[in-house]
Amino acid sequence: MTLRDRPPVVSVARAFYQRATEEVARDLLGKLLVVRSEDGSVTVRVTEVEAYLGPSDAACHTRGGLRTARNRTMWGPAGHAYVYLVYGLHHCLNVVTVGEGRGEAVLLRGARVEEGLELVRRRRGGSVPKRRLCDGPGKLCQALGVTRALDGADLCTADAQLAFLDDGVAAPALEVATLPRVGVDYAGEAASWQLRFLWRRPDSAPRVTGGTDPRSPEGRR
């Protein structure tokens, strides 16, 4: 792809988030997520997400209409970050969907680092293999420097610290696996709902940065 062919990079507008949560989840695969901080900026490409469908979803923090101090953001307007702590030590990043009063969101579970690799390595530890840097919700937050300080952050303002960008890359339907969500066995029937979306071959996407790719052809997997 030449510079001329490359589609423009645009930030994702609020209307994108104001849709059915499953659609937002599916469409977030392939989007770029940029997080800016004092340490620098990191850009990743989303490869794995989960949808949480509000009061009727027994695996969701807003199940049964539950309103607490923690999930307050989740009940708010779409296009904001919902960040919480699990197991007392790991952060999880979500994007609020649909609209105010719905309690629905998409959890970011996995991504591939596109820019800011040095900073990610500093945060995650130098010995971690590149493909393992962001392959879990807690690891992703650590790599991006996301903490509860970003809970409630608006993703759609011009100066957003946290934002999704669209550079024209999308996960082809054939490469997207639909699976049950992870770690929600307590949720009864909802535990088997196919609301986890995994882009199985993100490496096949055209590279956006970095010029020539020195890697040898894709070998083992």
Added chain:
DNA sequence: GCGTAGATCGTCT
């Protein structure tokens, strides 16, 4: 590569 155990503390009942 797979399975298991322990860490660790905020949140909710």
Added chain:
DNA sequence: GACGATCTACGCT
């Protein structure tokens, strides 16, 4: 007081 939208290290195959 119990539990959790997880991670890492470790042992085994």
